Amino acid sequence: MAMAFGGQGPDTGHRPVLLRETIEALAAARGGLFVDCTVGLGGHSEAILQASSETQVLGIDRDEEALEQARKRLAEFGGRIRLVHADFRELTRVLATAKVDSARGILADLGVSSWQLDSPSRGFSFRHQAPLDMRMDASSGETAAELLGRLSEVDIAKIIFEFGEERRSRRIARLIVERRESGRAVETTEDLARLVERAVGKSKSRRIHPATRTFQALRIAVNRELERLDQFTADAVDALEPDGRLAIISFHSLEDRIIKRTFLKLSGRCQCPPRVPQCTCGTRKAVEILTRRPLVSSEIEIAENPRARSAKLRVARKL
Numbered sequence: 001m002a003m004a005f006g007g008q009g010p011d012t013g014h015r016p017v018l019l020r021e022t023i024e025a026l027a028a029a030r031g032g033l034f035v036d037c038t039v040g041l042g043g044h045s046e047a048i049l050q051a052s053s054e055t056q057v058l059g060i061d062r063d064e065e066a067l068e069q070a071r072k073r074l075a076e077f078g079g080r081i082r083l084v085h086a087d088f089r090e091l092t093r094v095l096a097t098a099k100v101d102s103a104r105g106i107l108a109d110l111g112v113s114s115w116q117l118d119s120p121s122r123g124f125s126f127r128h129q130a131p132l133d134m135r136m137d138a139s140s141g142e143t144a145a146e147l148l149g150r151l152s153e154v155d156i157a158k159i160i161f162e163f164g165e166e167r168r169s170r171r172i173a174r175l176i177v178e179r180r181e182s183g184r185a186v187e188t189t190e191d192l193a194r195l196v197e198r199a200v201g202k203s204k205s206r207r208i209h210p211a212t213r214t215f216q217a218l219r220i221a222v223n224r225e226l227e228r229l230d231q232f233t234a235d236a237v238d239a240l241e242p243d244g245r246l247a248i249i250s251f252h253s254l255e256d257r258i259i260k261r262t263f264l265k266l267s268g269r270c271q272c273p274p275r276v277p278q279c280t281c282g283t284r285k286a287v288e289i290l291t292r293r294p295l296v297s298s299e300i301e302i303a304e305n306p307r308a309r310s311a312k313l314r315v316a317r318k319l
């Protein structure tokens with residue numbers, strides 16, 4: 001049956017990436033209970049709910065404002081959608097509280113949404129003057145400004161280098177700490193953007209602002225985006241019913257590497273160092289990997305939504 005895929009959503013500018021590929025990978029047309037671990041503005045959830053009148057969705061997000069948007073967008077589905085404010089790394093607890101024994105499909109579309117990036121007051125972007133916050137869950141944890149006020153120069157440089165692949169990370173960290181030592185903390189998006197511009201110089205590429213990499217790195221650190229992703233992936237597989245699908249979309253090479261390795265491990269690939277006489281890693285064969293290589297966006301999708309350029313979709317089927 002031909003299916004219409006809800007596109008951009010209300011007036012948010014956010015387009016769900018790899019939408020058709022994700023809905024097909026999850027086999028949402030079979031109906032059943034699906035868990036959307038990153039419901040965001042509800043784009044993927046809406047398409048899952050449209051795929052069959054027999055689907056239900058439990059949607060999780062750590063951002064209350066996003067959940068509010070999703071609640072409005074998905075209201076027409078009535079009791080088929082339930083929304084929970086939580087960190088998806090608490091999946092096992094969330095499912096127990098919601099009295100969900102197993103799911104037919106689980107989706108995680110990692111990172112931030114373009115709507116969050118573009119929200120003027122959240123401090124994610126150098127395009128808007130705002131306090132340097134960057135927390136997806138504005139009700140808990142340390143802001144980016146607090147992190148920069150607390151960490152050592154070496155640790156700041158490490159974050160900017162590892163998560164942002166910024167070559168001038170050490171110089172940026174030096175300027176942040178010099179500023180801090182002179183009694184002027186880095187408190188706003190503008191403070192940080194100016195300082196990075198000083199450290200990096202004007203970008204030769206007109207498309208990319210010089211502070212892009214540093215802002216991305218800080219956002220990943222503030223929200224601890226790479227932590228416990230492997231455990232989450234294993235928990236999600238445990239929560240699937242046999243033949244259930246787990247689909248994970250990542251946007252950063254470090255995230256994708258964690259997902260790839262965890263999928264391989266869960267597919268039974270031995271993790272022991274080469275040449276050990278006997279396997280001791282206890283790897284179990286829990287899934288079949290359905291995407292030997294990750295699915296990526298078409299040129300058409302990238303032209304319509306440049307953020308899709310770095311998206312990678314990996315899918316596994318529970319045995």
Ligand SMILES: C[S@@+](CC[C@H](N)C(=O)[O-])C[C@H]1O[C@@H](n2cnc3c(N)ncnc32)[C@H](O)[C@@H]1O
Binds near residue numbers: 087136
């Ligand atoms: C890329 S957006 C998802 C967009 C969504 N698929 C849609 O179609 O609208 C990622 C969402 O995941 C949420 N998120 C990121 N990390 C999370 C975590 N650890 N736990 C719960 N939600 C998280 C963010 O707040 C954001 O709303």
